[in-house]
Amino acid sequence: MRVGLRKQQKLDRSKRILEVARTRFQNEGYDAVTIESIAAEAELSAVTIYNYFGTKANLLLELVKESDVRLIEQLRALTDDLPDEMIDAVAQFGRIMRHHAMTYLAKRTWREVLAASILQGGTQFGTTYRELDAALVVVMTKLVLSYQRRGALCRKIDARALADTLYEMQNIRFFLFISDDNQDEDEADMRFRRDLGVIFADKTPDTTLRGIR
């Protein structure tokens, strides 16, 4: 009891809440589950859940965060065994993210996650999503640096900037994929690949003398 029973209890409660929330969300769907019912099953009051997580959507966000451990594992596996072409690697990055998302939650629920992450821009609970983003950019940076090191990418390019751009490009395509019920994983893949094609294409003018660059 010297080592902070209070902290331990807090952790236990938090775990209990998340555990109940996970199974209920999965079985009954996010909308159908009430905070009150989670509180009842976790044997505490609803207000306690609000004190811990702020909002219902935040509870969901916390669960997503846990699942991201697995996502990052999968992405690391990719960086450990990179394809020959950089474009393929980046496209694969996007595919892994989408596929992971779809095996974990329905699009409808993902929309709640994204909406919540936006609304929380400034709140005390709003750090979760940003952290994940940062971790993913790190993976993308690693990937880009690999190709630059092996000479598949010009050295003058700022790898970090390119990684950031590529990551955000993938991000918006993910948003659009989640937002559109009619877009399947394959179509999203196509679209992202088109972006990559454009980004990596040579865009310099083709009229011969236009050539100071």
Add this chain to the structure above:
Amino acid sequence: MRVGLRKQQKLDRSKRILEVARTRFQNEGYDAVTIESIAAEAELSAVTIYNYFGTKANLLLELVKESDVRLIEQLRALTDDLPDEMIDAVAQFGRIMRHHAMTYLAKRTWREVLAASILQGGTQFGTTYRELDAALVVVMTKLVLSYQRRGALCRKIDARALADTLYEMQNIRFFLFISDDNQDEDEADMRFRRDLGVIFADKTPDTTLRGIR
């Protein structure tokens, strides 16, 4: 009365609701205004507002839609008087969007707009935002085609695809700008410009014969 009094009434009501909502949101802030109070001032029941617009956020979305007429005007002005460098034009495109957004609503409120637009992925009310997106892509496409026509961009490039990519890149930067209270317009501009720099940079490996351009 032969020509549809009912339709006329519906339009009148809709206008009245939007008018009241606009001024109240502007004066008191989105959160502080209740649907009930809008209904009272517009002299109809709250349920009618729900029948017309579905949700409070949708009401806001509808107002944003109206403001977009002005946005598109400004963007057209840009396409009518393009700078020499394509990158400058695209960066300007982003600047106009951000500036327009900031003169119209606070970031906090914009977050509500974005969150709502995501949540509405499939609903009957969910068309608004998509329409705007489409209109903006058209403007961007015009812009890209101009530069391609004047020879500042390789002809082999698919202008539509490039426009789409550039637009979505701007879109995600706009999202991130809105999501972060600490990011001002100048910083957002810098970040987007960095993206553009990366997108338009020559990325071909530097090892061998790189004189062919």
Add this chain to the structure above:
DNA sequence: GATATAATTTTTAGTGACTAAACTTTCTTA
């Protein structure tokens, strides 16, 4: 021009997320 009917709005009653504040329980520490 009165009237049935079809469209639309309002009323009513309720659910559920969320909040503030008073109150109670429980851990800690002296």
Add this chain to the structure above:
DNA sequence: TAAGAAAGTTTAGTCACTAAAAATTATATC
């Protein structure tokens, strides 16, 4: 072990949103 601090719970309330019954009101028909 008792005072004090740090939770958690209760209570009372606001507000967005919904379904369904009840009341209006435009329209078409005779």
